[in-house]
């Protein structure tokens with residue numbers, strides 16, 4: 001099974017070719033054209049600008065992905081079965097961004113006579129964990145899915161069988177990083193820059209404890225929901241009262257990151273115990289955060305000795321098409337195809353039955 005995947009849900013134009021490897025997938029090519037530098041000057045993604053860039057980038061990105069995977073377009077035109085299907089992100093995401101990927105996939109599926117798999121972006125993030133996987137995942141697994149738009153605890157009972165047990169009530173984890181960074185004038189996207197600043201504090205303070213204290217929102221609530229907007233307000237109040245805050249940016253970043261990581265890890269561990277989870281996974285852009293990766297791994301190993309911990313390789317955490325290819329391969333193996341005529345961008349596209 002070999003699949004071409006396309007992802008254009010936000011500000012990355014991406015294409016990838018992947019093959020089935022049994023318990024996981026192998027990536028033959030993974031091309032990402034990022035618009036971060038373009039959106040940086042606006043402090044966030046501007047949908048109209050993103051849409052225009054996708055239109056310019058999509059065909060060169062697909063060409064490069066095919067070329068790197070040694071697939072000749074002439075073979076596709078002549079319908080020589082060099083690919084089994086096209087997978088594309090149908091939603092959620094920015095409507096005008098999604099449309100470029102979806103309409104391109106539709107045209108190529110028709111022209112090259114290929115089957116189509118429609119993928120939910122969050123499901124794609126989850127399947128980043130199956131790239132280069134060498135041992136079968138045992139179910140049920142629990143995935144902490146943390147991106148710019150989502151903070152979710154998702155139960156995975158089997159392939160294509162998901163249940164959301166916790167969601168964000170307001171700002172997503174990545175959004176909280178972005179807003180806190182903006183508040184401190186650190187630029188966009190906020191996650192990587194807050195993480196870098198926090199590392200400076202860790203290097204100078206061996207005890208990993210900050211004198212600045214921020215709340216751990218909803219850490220003790222009975223449910224598995226999250227709320228991060230209060231944390232952003234808390235850091236704003238602290239800064240407003242602190243004349244010297246600009247000299248303490250690494251410490252503010254450290255404490256902010258600790259607060260987010262504490263809540264995410266604590267609630268994940270509690271859910272693992274409640275649902276008898278066999279595998280814990282991370283997914284989404286915030287899964288690139290080294291502190292989250294390290295603290296989650298340490299907690300799973302110390303507190304849950306029978307539970308396996310899996311996380312995606314760094315390059316597959318933020319938006320890319322390899323993860324869409326991975327999800328596409330597993331959907332295709334279940335014959336979960338969609339007629340190209342029914343393919344449409346859908347901001348509310350679900351993946352939970």
Ligand code: KG4
Nearest residue numbers: 147148149174189191285286288289318319
């Ligand atoms: O999954 P993603 O690439 O796009 C969405 O689907 O939203 O996630 C982007 C988010 C941004 O909010 C960004 O600040 C955050 O992921 N992020 C990080 C890190 N790298 C990216 N957050 C914390 N630490 C990081 N190292």
Ligand code: ZN
Nearest residue numbers: 147285318319
């Ligand atoms: Zn994403």
